Amino acid sequence: MSYPSKTTDAFGLVEDNAYLTVFIPASQLAIPFRVLARHNRGGEILNYGPLPITAAETWGSYDGGTTTAPADDVIPSRGFTNTAKSFTPPADMSTVYDSSDMWYIPYDFRERLFHVKMEVTPSLTRCGVQIPKGQNQQRFQRDRAVLGVDKISGFSRGSLEMIHFPEIRVGYTFGNDTNLDLFNTVKFTYGEYMIGIPGDAELIYNILDKRIPSHWVTLPIATYDSAVKVGLQKDYGIEGFNMYSPEERRYAIEEYQGIIEKVNKDILIVKKVPTDSTPGNVIRRVR
Amino acid sequence: MVSELFTVYGESDGVAVTDDFPLYADLIDYTIAAPEYLRIPQGMKVKIWAIRVNGNLGDTAVTVNYTHDVTAGIPVYVAINTDILDNAVDSRFSDDYRKPIILRGFAGTEAVKFTWTQPAAVVANVEIDVEYCD
Numbered sequence: 001m002s003y004p005s006k007t008t009d010a011f012g013l014v015e016d017n018a019y020l021t022v023f024i025p026a027s028q029l030a031i032p033f034r035v036l037a038r039h040n041r042g043g044e045i046l047n048y049g050p051l052p053i054t055a056a057e058t059w060g061s062y063d064g065g066t067t068t069a070p071a072d073d074v075i076p077s078r079g080f081t082n083t084a085k086s087f088t089p090p091a092d093m094s095t096v097y098d099s100s101d102m103w104y105i106p107y108d109f110r111e112r113l114f115h116v117k118m119e120v121t122p123s124l125t126r127c128g129v130q131i132p133k134g135q136n137q138q139r140f141q142r143d144r145a146v147l148g149v150d151k152i153s154g155f156s157r158g159s160l161e162m163i164h165f166p167e168i169r170v171g172y173t174f175g176n177d178t179n180l181d182l183f184n185t186v187k188f189t190y191g192e193y194m195i196g197i198p199g200d201a202e203l204i205y206n207i208l209d210k211r212i213p214s215h216w217v218t219l220p221i222a223t224y225d226s227a228v229k230v231g232l233q234k235d236y237g238i239e240g241f242n243m244y245s246p247e248e249r250r251y252a253i254e255e256y257q258g259i260i261e262k263v264n265k266d267i268l269i270v271k272k273v274p275t276d277s278t279p280g281n282v283i284r285r286v287r
Numbered sequence: 288m289v290s291e292l293f294t295v296y297g298e299s300d301g302v303a304v305t306d307d308f309p310l311y312a313d314l315i316d317y318t319i320a321a322p323e324y325l326r327i328p329q330g331m332k333v334k335i336w337a338i339r340v341n342g343n344l345g346d347t348a349v350t351v352n353y354t355h356d357v358t359a360g361i362p363v364y365v366a367i368n369t370d371i372l373d374n375a376v377d378s379r380f381s382d383d384y385r386k387p388i389i390l391r392g393f394a395g396t397e398a399v400k401f402t403w404t405q406p407a408a409v410v411a412n413v414e415i416d417v418e419y420c421d
Contacts, residue, residue, distance in 0.1 A: 181316040
């Protein structure tokens with residue numbers, strides 16, 4: 001349950017015709033999206049069921065070495081994922097694009113964006129992500145210490161909010177630091193958004209300067225892997241927009257104008273300029 | 288805010304006059320064996336909200352035991368609470384705490400277990416409402 005705001009509803013998902021801004025710390029770039037519509041309105045909940053774990057699967061152990069899952073679907077005690085997980089689609093969704101990863105879509109789905117909120121029961125389960133899959137992203141003191149579910153920090157317990165860009169694979173990591181072999185279940189609250197990138201530099205500046213309400217999601221990307229860079233380029237033609245302070249506004253808008261010209265035209269929301277002949281556009285005469 | 292509330296169930300074996308309850312719950316898989324203690328992750332707490340003891344064959348005391356280091360060769364447990372089922376009074380005993388017993392995970396090596404003690408070995412059942420939270 002989230003508290004509705006100007007941009008999000010009770011699910012914590014972005015409302016139609018509201019803005020979603022995704023920020024990537026490693027590149028210090030942000031991409032503002034306008035959510036044109038939510039494709040799955042009324043069906044936001046996906047009770048996925050247990051994590052995809054098979055009996056005797058090898059996990060790392062908090063006690064050193066490895067441990068194994070005692071049964072299908074069970075998180076082993078004192079275990080953490082050695083290899084990040086992808087969510088295989090449920091049986092009745094087997095026609096999805098990738099049969100090994102239900103959240104993955106290729107770059108030609110660029111007008112779609114998955115906004116996913118994952119809740120794991122039991123909520124004491126450690127949860128983390130790898131973007132792209134295989135790349136641990138939690139860091140301390142630049143890159144001096146790599147963190148994650150297998151470390152003392154670098155995870156959240158029980159829930160995660162994630163944006164799935166097309167073409168970029170996300171791996172999910174889990175850990176269980178109790179002595180209990182745990183049955184578990186995953187609930188996704190998600191939005192399959194139809195999106196566009198605003199084509200108005202001033203509007204983009206106002207969103208990034210937080211003058212215009214937008215739901216911000218900061219992805220845990222501390223290392224800017226080439227898969228992320230290339231993926232964003234293939235998706236949108238750009239990697240994002242730099243953020244500037246108010247005194248740099250004029251410079252920022254000029255730069256944004258140049259970036260907007262590179263945005264893939266399939267998703268660029270072209271600024272519409274009213275003309276005199278546009279119905280409803282009344283020109284007042286000054287006497 | 289992390290919170291996971293669940294009920295564990297245990298049964299004395301009717302053989303030993305004192306031992307630790309094996310713990311069964313919907314969350315716990317016991318393909319290998321039922322656990323006999325709950326380890327408390329670092330930075331988290333275990334709250335014990337209620338203890339219910341049943342059995343009409345004899346008296347049973349249920350003790351909550353806590354250790355700071357369950358990884359030690361011989362962990363040292365300290366009793367921090369005891370509930371007594373007295374059959375002269377009733378065959379059921381329920382201790383429903385308005386404020387729970389709180390046990391912290393300081394280093395992640397802490398654990399809690401539940402031990403029965405009986406004047407003569409009988410089968411008795413226990414249900415304990417436990418919450419893991421941060």
